[in-house]
Amino acid sequence: MIVQSPLLEELGLKINNHDICRIDIAAPVLKEVTLEPNGLLDAEWSITQVIAHLPVTAFSVLELDLETERHTFGPMMLCLLRIQPTMQKLKVVLARDKVRVPCPVNCPCKHPINWRSEDVSLANLEVVEIHGLQGEDDEVDFLKIILRCATVLQRLTMTISDDVSPSNNGYKKICSIMKEHPDVECHIMASSSEGVLYP
Known part of the structure; x- marks a missing residue:
């Protein structure tokens, strides 16, 4: 083309x-x-x-609508962030199966195996929006990477799926991560309303 x-x-x-x-x-x-x-x-x-x-050579904004089904999305996101490390805004809309079935043992979505401990240069990333979070472990780990590597991050906005309650373990982990980064303006909202769940 x-x-x-x-x-x-x-x-x-x-x-x-x-x-x-x-x-x-x-x-x-x-x-x-x-x-x-x-x-x-x-x-x-x-x-x-x-x-x-x-x-x-450089994106200032990257917006992704991902239908990840049962797959882990963190390793793929790391690849994308390495390709375009100069972006200033990242928006991700996740569409995941409500009933998660484990993917095959050697599924490419799990590689590299140590993706959770890897770093990526995000020196310009200021705004992150993630919609459709379900409190899954890979989502929590991806948030940790963003907050660890985006040194000038100003605002992080997340929308939680309707079926995730504040008593959900993943939701509690996300709130705990937010408290560790008081310098970032963080908001968690329910997808079915305009209400702010956090702070």
């Missing part, structure tokens, strides 16, 4: 696996790219390949 336009500011792409290595964009004022994978783009890791092949 070749796109050349000196005035193009927004671009929407529907892509297949075989499109990944054939993207060539020459648009000097391009501000927004929307990638919509179709059914053939079925591996979570493919989106990291797509972003790595985009001829854009």
Whole structure:
């Protein structure tokens, strides 16, 4: 795919696996790219390949709508953050199965195994929004990475799924993490209302 336009500011792409290595964009004022994978783009890791092949050296905003089903999303997110470490805002909307079935033993979503202890340079990241949290361990661990590595983070906003109660162990862990970072403006909201659950 070749796109050349000196005035193009927004671009929407529907892509297949075989499109990944054939993207060539020459648009000097391009501000927004929307990638919509179709059914053939079925591996979570493919989106990291797509972003790595985009001829854009720096994103200021990265917004992702992820249908992770039963998979761990932390390792994939680390790959994306390493590809675009200069972003200033990150927004992630998670769609996860309410009943989590463990993925296969050697599923790529679990690699690298030590992803929870890895660091990534996020020197410009100021705002993070994560919607659809269920209090799962991988979500808690990803929040820890963000708060550990985003040294200039100003605001973290999370929306919790309706079926997660304040007595949920994962919810309690998230609140505990927030208390450890009083310099960051943190909010937890319920997805079904405008009410703020935390602070």
